[in-house]
Amino acid sequence: MDQDARDRIAESFAAQTMMATLGAELAEVAEGAVTITAPILPGTRQQQGFGHAGLTFSIGDSSAGYAALTMLPLDQEVVTAEIKINLLAPARGEVLKAKGRVVKPGRRLCVVTSEVFAVDQGVETLIAILQGTMVPVPRS
């Protein structure tokens, strides 16, 4: 990936105010694979005190969307058409890490997955898997 492609991802990420609200960061960007991390903040928890499914979903979805975007021309954006999440374990620990990946790129539809891990005192546990479809749209 060249710098223009990397900049495009970073600019789009920075424009998503939700990512800042969640404390999320773009940790790794490679062609077809993007990792996003987010702490489990006091304000992003569910009723038992673990990370909220909405947090896990948000970074899982975004990691998959940006993975798709790395494989598209610079004048494109992506939007999520649909995505499904299976939650495997509570989001317990300090930080979540979502690893998005492109399974099938395409000009009309990109099929993507993401794996979300919780890191608790250095131990990573797979807590969710996502499978979805991203749609390229012209960059606004």
Added chain:
Amino acid sequence: MDQDARDRIAESFAAQTMMATLGAELAEVAEGAVTITAPILPGTRQQQGFGHAGLTFSIGDSSAGYAALTMLPLDQEVVTAEIKINLLAPARGEVLKAKGRVVKPGRRLCVVTSEVFAVDQGVETLIAILQGTMVPVPRS
């Protein structure tokens, strides 16, 4: 529904700090049907300025989960096993409204759906549908 059942939902909702972060409110609670609303805040947007998919998901998922909880004994909680969201239109407007509903209650699994609407100057548009599975667990 009696007052104990209503209180249980309200207490669980209040304990989800994510709901406060998103500005979400419990708008209606009936047996098998719960509505949650949330404004599209400056801090919950995607890169084009519309509401973030993570916001839409969070209130859609929670409305479906609480709809399931209305049909369970008072000593139970629910967790999301899996849920899928199809996004139909941008989350444009002032507020989102998620209407969760139980399709099939059960002691082991509850199948649920949710419809999420965006309200823009009084006009409601369906922007997402969700279909998922909630699992009853003992209340902690």
Added chain:
Amino acid sequence: MDQDARDRIAESFAAQTMMATLGAELAEVAEGAVTITAPILPGTRQQQGFGHAGLTFSIGDSSAGYAALTMLPLDQEVVTAEIKINLLAPARGEVLKAKGRVVKPGRRLCVVTSEVFAVDQGVETLIAILQGTMVPVPRS
């Protein structure tokens, strides 16, 4: 719907040899809504003797796809991009009935649902719900 539109659906259905193998029939065709029925044949069962999930899926998916097709120009076909099924109860009885419906039509993507019922001695039970995405493609 005019006769050309009806003929197009009937021709496409007849060309799906899988439908004949399953004994499936096109029961009702209206704009945005298609019903397909299929008997639970000796050869389409799972290990407990009920209708196979593959049977339920096949007619659920097809009813949703043809519902989408009713809303498209005559020179188009649809293919399933993705679909999810939640199975609610065993497929017990004589015949299954799948009611497909368009939730959001579109030139690029159509969002669809289907409800599948089992009919057992005249009593209908909802046994599955599906939610998915159909993609219009040029008719070959």
Added chain:
Amino acid sequence: MDQDARDRIAESFAAQTMMATLGAELAEVAEGAVTITAPILPGTRQQQGFGHAGLTFSIGDSSAGYAALTMLPLDQEVVTAEIKINLLAPARGEVLKAKGRVVKPGRRLCVVTSEVFAVDQGVETLIAILQGTMVPVPRS
């Protein structure tokens, strides 16, 4: 896996008449991983002459279900609670091969995936991915 565990899978598979109708065979059985193959028969096609999504789904779903069953006690069966399929490419070729895998085993719920490949003149193409939930039930 011992012989009793293998026999249980083979017996259950043989009892699914749908598998025989589709010409499906149990190709490989290992702990947490099962492969099922099926020819694209004249009677299991869609309207363009490719393998029907119902065929792809049936063997994808069954491969994932039997993968789950390899990790359960001998007095258990599994049923599919829900599963989602993303179709990536037409089912073109002579035979389909579904590789089911357990992502997260469990006594109440097993999370599974499956990858389905089409084999066309010796070349394998990934045509579908599935992600779902299996539920253990007492063996009847």
